[in-house]
Amino acid sequence: MASTTTFRTFRAGWSRVPLIGWFFGALLAVTLERLVGNPLALAVGLPKIPALFGLDIMLKKPLLIPNAVLYVLLIYGLPMGIATRASIAPANRLATGLFRLPIVVTTVVYIGFLYAILHVWAEVNDYRALVLKLTLIAIMFTLSLNVINGYMGEFSCSHPGFMALGAYCASVFSLGLFVDNRFFGTALLPPALGPFLFPVALVLGGILAAAGALIVAVPSFRTRGDYLAIISLAFLFIVKSLIENLEYVRGPRGLSGQPDLASLPTVFLWTVACIWSINNFVRSTIGKALNAVRDNEMAASAMTVNTRRTKMVAFLFSAFWAGIAGGLFAHVLRYVNPGTFGIQTLAEVLAMVYFGGLNSVYGSIVGAVSISLLGEALRPLEIFKWIIIPLLLILVMIYRPTGLIAFKDVDVTALFRPKTGPGDEV
Amino acid sequence: MRKGSLFGVCVLVVIMAFSLTGRAQAETIKIGINAELTGDIPKVGEGTKFAAQMWLEDVKAAGGITVGKKKYPVELVLEDNESKAESAVKVATKMITEDGVLVMVGPQASKQAVPAGGIANNYKTPMITAWSTNPDTTKDRPYVFRACFLDPFQGPVLANFITSEFKFTKAAVLYDVASDYPKGLAEFFKQAWEKLHGKGSVVAYESFTTKDTDFSSQLTKIINSGAQVLFTPQYYNEVALIVQQAHQLGWKKPIVGSDSWGSAELVNLCGKDCYGDFFSTHYAAAGAKGATKAFIDRYKAKYGYVPDDVAALTWDSMNLAQTAIQNTGGLTGDLKKDREKVRTAMSQIKKFNGITGEMTFSGSGDPSKCAVIVKISDKGEFAFYKSVCP
Structure with missing residues (x-):
């Protein structure tokens, strides 16, 4: 009993830390790691800075677990804990100041902060940067699927197909324009233009994916229930076979050598754009209409919701973002082949959606990040990894049938609000 | 306050304890x-792992690799790439x-090796793919x-072999x-x-899609086309189905395959149907001599089955890496310079x-x-038949 109350008072000390305070703490921790991470890692007996909070060496060298835990505690836990607690008053003052500014400015400041943290963290080594980029892409992909499987309540299996369309479209665009290669001839534009036209490539990929979604939507939205799942699964196979048989994009051999355009800031900005637009979409009238369609299509129709249009818009919108994620994916790996976009990818993204939580923006982020990190951490287990992850998923399904954090969108004003309770010195 | 300082002391003691064990x-x-x-x-990954571990045993028995005048202990960093391009890239970056x-040795399959090769090249690290x-x-x-030959070499090898061996002019392909x-x-x-026998000499060029199990319509077309030989560059599990179904449909002519x-x-799945057929590959297990035989016997004794070509090629890759490291004449301890040296030695x-x-x-x-043409003997062994060099 006594220990729980101590723990509660211990935790209560941080209950008034505003988001900006946490950001400050995190920035301090990652900067500290950058400066003294290596000597500290050596001092606690680790060969070098643990790349993913020690998760990556945990199973390879179990003897080093206490060292890794100590390291994480010293470099993240302690500085963050002390700094956030100590800076409650100034952080809240700053948060209040920022809160009074127009919401756009505030958001930009917060996002800038977040990027700074991730940038400093990822700069320590390239493996971190790569994992971070792929995780951000997984977030986009999961979120796009959650619009359908969560908010719309249908079951789409075609999202890897949309991703493939986006990946191939963007790859063909960037390979054709900026790279000399044997499939598309000489480069049409100087490579220096690449970063400026890259968004065009991605958007074209997204539009192609949305066009693909239209093909699925037209026949399947006349009915309800399992039909979309079946038709969309068929669509996934159609896309895969189509690309495999298209000699123009080198069939099953895949396209390689995409220009290195998907840098961390690019991927980060696209992810922010994706979260922002999907969050706004699901909180808008059409998002609410979508929920109404999910819960009872007839009642929604009686309440003047244009159900067909609502579903169509949501499906195309979701496919668009899956396409963008695909384009980024192809440029991070700098290789794309049709075999990547099969049933396995579908299973993974579904796991991310259902693990994180249906009908939830936070849930998608949590699901994508945790499954990605778990995948990295459990890699040394080889085949047992594919037993543990599904097992976890089953446990989540039993104890939290809608996922870890279901039914939760991002409310920025609540996030940015300073946490000044009564009796505070501010 | 007292509590705080006590905590601080504890942390310090722990740090000291850890640094002593460093x-x-x-x-x-x-x-x-x-x-x-x-x-x-x-199976490909397993063969790779086993061959690499056998190599490590040898190196450990010798006390490490001798480069110049110094002996270096060797450590293997084994990671699973899940047969996924994205994981192969992650693993390569991590390593x-x-x-x-x-x-870096591996990845083995092309869909992993192509993107991972890009990473290795970017970081200027030598990579050897066995397969x-x-x-x-x-x-x-x-x-x-x-460590293997390429398809543009293997294709002509087989076409020339069939032409000189059987004097056939009409071939069918199923892939x-x-x-x-x-x-x-x-x-x-x-x-x-077609270069050897003119246009139209491939009388049937039939295809299917991965995981298909019924090939009767393609095989019927092939049989009706009047082809004298069937070439099918498929993996062992599909080969068994194709060969058995072809025989059921009445095909009695030779079937030729490739290193896959x-x-x-193969023989376990295919049984007697495959006896007498030919394929080109990297090495022949039955009737092997010298170092090849020693490797096969040791692998079989240790893991209970005859190693397939991936294991043999991985073994060669490991030894290629060792030779290249030894040929550098001495390592500097600076990883960047050493990788460059190993690359130069390797080339x-x-x-x-x-x-x-x-x-x-x-270069x-x-x-x-050289490629080896193997005949599947009446005992189901892969017997050496002929060696074809570039």
């Missing part, structure tokens, strides 16, 4: 193994930037090498259109065959005597080596 870091050579341990082709490997036959893997990448290796090889074979046939599982390896034949690198990452 080992004196010996200079070790790390070799990365980027293998397909799970996913579509786990190169985190673990600091001197040389990937896609030209893209090593093309324009000075740091990427392979998987959705898989990169069979498709590529089918095309190279067709080109070579060369798995110990100059001449007449390397591997268990899959003699290899010579001349590019592709070795020139």
Whole structure:
């Protein structure tokens, strides 16, 4: 009993830390790691800075677990804990100041902060940067699927197909324009233009994916229930076979050598754009209409919701973002082949959606990040990894049938609000 | 306040304790193994792992690798790439930037080796893929090498062999259109065959899609086309189905395959139907001599089955890496410089005597080596039939 109350008072000390305070703490921790991470890692007996909070060496060298835990505690836990607690008053003052500014400015400041943290963290080594980029892409992909499987309540299996369309479209665009290669001839534009036209490539990929979604939507939205799942699964196979048989994009051999355009800031900005637009979409009238369609299509129709249009818009919108994620994916790996976009990818993204939580923006982020990190951490287990992850998923399904954090969108004003309770010195 | 200082002291004591146990870091050579341990082709990853571990045993028995006058202990960094392109890239990045490997062996399948090769080349780290036959893997990448011959070589080898052996002029091809290796090889074979016998001499060019199990419509077409030989560059599990179904439909002429046939599982699945057929490969297990036989016997005794070509090629890759490291004449301890040295040494390896034949690198990452034509004997063994050199 006594220990729980101590723990509660211990935790209560941080209950008034505003988001900006946490950001400050995190920035301090990652900067500290950058400066003294290596000597500290050596001092606690680790060969070098643990790349993913020690998760990556945990199973390879179990003897080093206490060292890794100590390291994480010293470099993240302690500085963050002390700094956030100590800076409650100034952080809240700053948060209040920022809160009074127009919401756009505030958001930009917060996002800038977040990027700074991730940038400093990822700069320590390239493996971190790569994992971070792929995780951000997984977030986009999961979120796009959650619009359908969560908010719309249908079951789409075609999202890897949309991703493939986006990946191939963007790859063909960037390979054709900026790279000399044997499939598309000489480069049409100087490579220096690449970063400026890259968004065009991605958007074209997204539009192609949305066009693909239209093909699925037209026949399947006349009915309800399992039909979309079946038709969309068929669509996934159609896309895969189509690309495999298209000699123009080198069939099953895949396209390689995409220009290195998907840098961390690019991927980060696209992810922010994706979260922002999907969050706004699901909180808008059409998002609410979508929920109404999910819960009872007839009642929604009686309440003047244009159900067909609502579903169509949501499906195309979701496919668009899956396409963008695909384009980024192809440029991070700098290789794309049709075999990547099969049933396995579908299973993974579904796991991310259902693990994180249906009908939830936070849930998608949590699901994508945790499954990605778990995948990295459990890699040394080889085949047992594919037993543990599904097992976890089953446990989540039993104890939290809608996922870890279901039914939760991002409310920025609540996030940015300073946490000044009564009796505070501010 | 007292509590705080007590906590501080505790932390300090723990740090001290850990730093005391800090080992004196010996200079070790790390070799990365980027293998397909799970996913579509786990047997490939298993063969890679076993061969690499056998190599490590030998090195450990010798006390490490001697470079110049110094002996270095060796450590293997084994990671699973799940047969996924994205994981192969992650693993490659991790090995190169985190673990600091001197040389990376693998990935084996082309869909992993092509993107991972890009990473190895970017970080200027030598990579040897034992099994990937896609030209893209090593093309324009000075740091990427392979231990096998390429499909543009294998296709003509088979076309020439069939022509000289049977004097046939009409051939049929059955291949998987959705898989990169069979498709590529089918095309190279067709080109070579038509060059020998004129246009239209490939009388049937039939395809199917991965995981198809019924080939009767394609085989019926092939039988009706009047072809004298069937070429099918498929993996062992599909080969068994194709050969059995062909025989059921009345095909009595020879069936010829490529190195993807060369798995110990083939005869188990296919049975007597495959006896007497030919395929080209990297080495022949039955009737092997010398080092090849020693390797096969040891592998069989240790793991209970005859090693397939991936294991043999991985063994050669490991030894290629070792030879290159030894040929540098001395390591500096600076990983960047050492990787460069190993790459240079690797590209100059001449007449390397591997268990899959003699290899010579001349400038590019592709070795020139001989192919072996194997006949499946009446006992179901892969018997050496003929050697074809470039």
